[in-house]
Amino acid sequence: MTAARNAVSVWTARVVPVFLALIVAYASYVITGPLAIQFLLNPPEGLPKRTALGLALPIAYLFLLIPVAATWVRLLVVVWREPGYIPLGAPRDPAAQEPAPGLEDFWLLDAFACDARGLPIWCPHCNNWKPDRTHHNQDVGRCTLKMDHFCPWVGGVVGERSYKFFVQFNFYSFLLSGYTLAVLAYFVAQGGESNDLKVQWLIALGLAGFFAFFTIGITLNSIWMVFRNVTSIENIDAFSRTMLLAVLLPPELQGKTLEGPPTPPQAHLRPDSSPSRSGESEMPLTSDLDDPSHSTYFSNLQTPRPPRRSSNLPFQERIWRGTVTYPLYLPIDRPPLPAPQPRTFAILETLPGMNVWDLGSAYRNFKAAFGDSPHDWLLPIRHSPCCDHTSLISQYPLGPDFEELLIEAGLVARPKHFHPREDVVPHDSKSATASRKRRRKRRLDDGWQNGERPDGWFSEKEARRVRNDARRRMRGDLPGRDAYQ
Numbered sequence: 266m267t268a269a270r271n272a273v274s275v276w277t278a279r280v281v282p283v284f285l286a287l288i289v290a291y292a293s294y295v296i297t298g299p300l301a302i303q304f305l306l307n308p309p310e311g312l313p314k315r316t317a318l319g320l321a322l323p324i325a326y327l328f329l330l331i332p333v334a335a336t337w338v339r340l341l342v343v344v345w346r347e348p349g350y351i352p353l354g355a356p357r358d359p360a361a362q363e364p365a366p367g368l369e370d371f372w373l374l375d376a377f378a379c380d381a382r383g384l385p386i387w388c389p390h391c392n393n394w395k396p397d398r399t400h401h402n403q404d405v406g407r408c409t410l411k412m413d414h415f416c417p418w419v420g421g422v423v424g425e426r427s428y429k430f431f432v433q434f435n436f437y438s439f440l441l442s443g444y445t446l447a448v449l450a451y452f453v454a455q456g457g458e459s460n461d462l463k464v465q466w467l468i469a470l471g472l473a474g475f476f477a478f479f480t481i482g483i484t485l486n487s488i489w490m491v492f493r494n495v496t497s498i499e500n501i502d503a504f505s506r507t508m509l510l511a512v513l514l515p516p517e518l519q520g521k522t523l524e525g526p527p528t529p530p531q532a533h534l535r536p537d538s539s540p541s542r543s544g545e546s547e548m549p550l551t552s553d554l555d556d557p558s559h560s561t562y563f564s565n566l567q568t569p570r571p572p573r574r575s576s577n578l579p580f581q582e583r584i585w586r587g588t589v590t591y592p593l594y595l596p597i598d599r600p601p602l603p604a605p606q607p608r609t610f611a612i613l614e615t616l617p618g619m620n621v622w623d624l625g626s627a628y629r630n631f632k633a634a635f636g637d638s639p640h641d642w643l644l645p646i647r648h649s650p651c652c653d654h655t656s657l658i659s660q661y662p663l664g665p666d667f668e669e670l671l672i673e674a675g676l677v678a679r680p681k682h683f684h685p686r687e688d689v690v691p692h693d694s695k696s697a698t699a700s701r702k703r704r705r706k707r708r709l710d711d712g713w714q715n716g717e718r719p720d721g722w723f724s725e726k727e728a729r730r731v732r733n734d735a736r737r738r739m740r741g742d743l744p745g746r747d748a749y750q
């Protein structure tokens with residue numbers, strides 16, 4: 266089934282771009298040949314010769330064609346050559362108990378999307394962890410960063426690396442087809458005498474009309490989603506969906522969650538039955554040797570324990586789903602270095618309608634996808650700023666809803682100028698949304714959108730330096746993050 270779907274999709278993806286090129290070629294031919302040369306420059310008997318118009322119309326068409334071609338080529342190159350797939354992992358033994366490698370890409374950050382155990386989301390097809398906003402696509406069989414949709418028109422998956430070019434391509438295609446539609450409609454309405462010319466005009470007119478409406482619809486819909494910082498996938502049930510986030514606890518809570526007798530975690534790590542450890546199965550885990558605290562994992566499998574209870578936080582119990590402490594285990598072949606500092610994360614469930622990646626205003630969200638300056642908005646050259654994953658805080662910048670989540674979870678004190686929460690229950694109602702928007706506006710000046718942490722949260726430079734060191738130790742080196750150009 267999947268194979269058949271793959272075959273059909275790949276076949277469509279190869280044929281449709283050719284088909285599209287033929288349509289553009291035909292429209293170009295009709296504008297230059299049957300309209301400009303055969304009708305305006307060499308008019309039929311009894312009609313005046315219109316040289317200026319016969320030259321201006323095809324030249325204007327050409328000027329509109331250039332950005333369409335440029336964005337299309339850029340889009341195809343990105344979609345076919347570097348669409349933002351996550352790497353495929355080695356096939357896993359289903360009986361393996363320890364998590365697959367690569368977790369440090371997540372727990373060295375301060376927040377990441379997770380499952381109920383506090384692990385990042387796992388893709389069983391790609392055998393790898395999925396960064397935030399990544400989705401698996403059946404058509405190509407790969408996970409794509411910030412995947413939007415599979416697009417047969419461009420022959421592949423549109424994701425964070427291609428979305429800007431996709432929207433630009435649609436916008437410029439609308440300008441071109443709209444222009445073609447207007448020009449041909451004018452001359453068809455004028456009533457050309459020559460019937461064989463008019464047939465060609467009408468065919469091109471129909472195609473231009475179809476594409477003009479098609480592309481303006483896609484452009485407007487895409488821009489609307491860009492303004493809200495959602496992908497097509499996230500937009501489904503955007504106002505009722507919830508998700509789980511692992512959020513680094515502030516330092517004053519880091520030690521406390523490790524107190525008491527933890528239930529042995531289900532995924533407690535015994536050094537057996539793992540393919541990667543065959544031949545070394547008698548050896549204890551490094552973490553058991555050099556850091557006793559590493560036996561404390563998946564504390565969320567116990568009864569959830571909010572850090573502190575407060576009647577001002579009516580949603581706290583609903584949000585608080587437990588904690589998880591990383592690293593879960595240390596590879597046994599690592600160099601003999603001190604174990605990294607354990608990092609305990611709260612597992613928080615967002616309230617319905619929250620979008621933690623919404624940066625708080627349409628303009629900020631637009632700039633995250635399209636860049637800071639108008640030439641970035643118009644030219645298909647630079648990648649979106651959201652392709653930059655070098656932040657040590659999260660894979661994508663977090664916005665005011667994230668801050669609100671921390672406040673509601675009791676991890677951050679509510680700023681004085683925030684209204685108490687009681688006035689805005691329940692989240693799903695219209696008045697609550699409006700109220701949230703008002704609050705969001707007030708918080709815009711606080712530097713949130715630059716990935717800074719809220720007041721009272723963990724933000725010392727020293728912690729960042731230690732984390733960088735740990736990251737380097739875990740990997741041997743920082744990998745080249747060349748996604749952002």
Ligand SMILES: [Zn+2]
Pocket residue numbers: 388389390391392400401402406407408
């Ligand atoms: Zn996948």
